[in-house]
Amino acid sequence: KNEVEQSPQNLTAQEGEFITINCSYSVGISALHWLQQHPGGGIVSLFMLSSGKKKHGRLIATINIQEKHSSLHITASHPRDSAVYICAVIGASSNYQLIWGAGTKLIIKP
Amino acid sequence: KAGVTQTPRYLIKTRGQQVTLSCSPISGHRSVSWYQQTPGQGLQFLFEYFSETQRNKGNFPGRFSGRQFSNSRSEMNVSTLELGDSALYLCASSLLGVAQYFGPGTRLTVT
Numbered sequence: 001k002n003e004v005e006q007s008p009q010n011l012t013a014q015e016g017e018f019i020t021i022n023c024s025y026s027v028g029i030s031a032l033h034w035l036q037q038h039p040g041g042g043i044v045s046l047f048m049l050s051s052g053k054k055k056h057g058r059l060i061a062t063i064n065i066q067e068k069h070s071s072l073h074i075t076a077s078h079p080r081d082s083a084v085y086i087c088a089v090i091g092a093s094s095n096y097q098l099i100w101g102a103g104t105k106l107i108i109k110p
Numbered sequence: 111k112a113g114v115t116q117t118p119r120y121l122i123k124t125r126g127q128q129v130t131l132s133c134s135p136i137s138g139h140r141s142v143s144w145y146q147q148t149p150g151q152g153l154q155f156l157f158e159y160f161s162e163t164q165r166n167k168g169n170f171p172g173r174f175s176g177r178q179f180s181n182s183r184s185e186m187n188v189s190t191l192e193l194g195d196s197a198l199y200l201c202a203s204s205l206l207g208v209a210q211y212f213g214p215g216t217r218l219t220v221t
Contacts, residue, residue: 033210041147041198043212086153098143100153 003027006087006101014109019074021104023087026068033088033098034061034072043086046072077108112137114203114213122219128189131216135182135203139211141165142184144176147198147215156199159184188218196220 004025013019023032031050037043047054047061049070054061058077063070074081087101115134123129135142143166144156155168159178178184182203188195201213 035212041200041215041217043200043202043215045210045212048210088153098153098155102152 002102003099004087004089004101006085006104008104009102010105010107012107012109013077015078017077017108019077019081019106019108021072021085021087021106023070023072023101024068025070025087025089025099027089027099028092029065029068029089030092031090032063032070033086033090034070035086035088037084037086037103039083046085074106079108079110082107114201114211116199116201116213116216118216119214120217120219122221123191124221125191125193127191128187129191129218131186131188131199131201131218133184133186133201133203133213135184135201136211139203139205140182141204142178142182143202143204144184144186145200145202146170147200148194148196153200156186191220193220 007022031048033048034046035043036046049061049063058075060073084103084105086103088098091099117132133142141160143158145153146156147153156170157164157176158166162178173189176186196219198215198217200215204210
């Protein structure tokens with residue numbers, strides 16, 4: 001079993017829909033990243049959080065440390081949101097190494 | 111501030127050759143991490159350098175090596191290239207060690 005599990009693996013939705021991507025992890029962590037990777041490879045860090053909730057524009061990330069679960073939400077989705085979204089955790093004892101989820105491929109159709 | 115830069119962006123090599131990739135972190139960042147991304151294996155950690163010292167190392171063979179210079183620029187070297195080394199190599203920099211800012215990557219193709 002992977003230490004970081006994401007669901008779904010693939011998600012196709014219509015423009016305007018509310019999107020939720022989930023991440024569950026089995027290790028103790030000091031923080032969790034949500035990252036976005038566009039075709040071509042470039043990776044952008046969207047959020048780093050260790051508790052509660054963060055919001056940036058149409059993106060919202062939440063984390064529940066007790067349940068070892070995080071969600072990334074996209075409101076009013078747009079075709080430009082199409083990308084791979086990756087959850088990565090920083091293990092509590094891993095000295096800053098990131099443990100990566102497999103990613104969720106999101107396609108937003110116009 | 112300029113972002114993380116990686117050179118070259120694309121590279122084609124043949125089996126048995128060696129390759130050196132370069133990463134310039136964000137100014138002031140002392141930590142540089144390297145990752146390999148392949149379709150089958152996803153993102154895998156190679157190593158992390160902090161103030162010219164290798165601080166963490168992933169589970170890769172000794173053909174993969176790196177170094178960091180006093181200006182925090184880092185190089186990654188792969189010797190005796192194999193077909194399976196074809197991948198996107200990503201570099202990330204951070205102030206203290208939490209990889210947060212990624213470069214555009216170097217896409218290496220081994221033929």
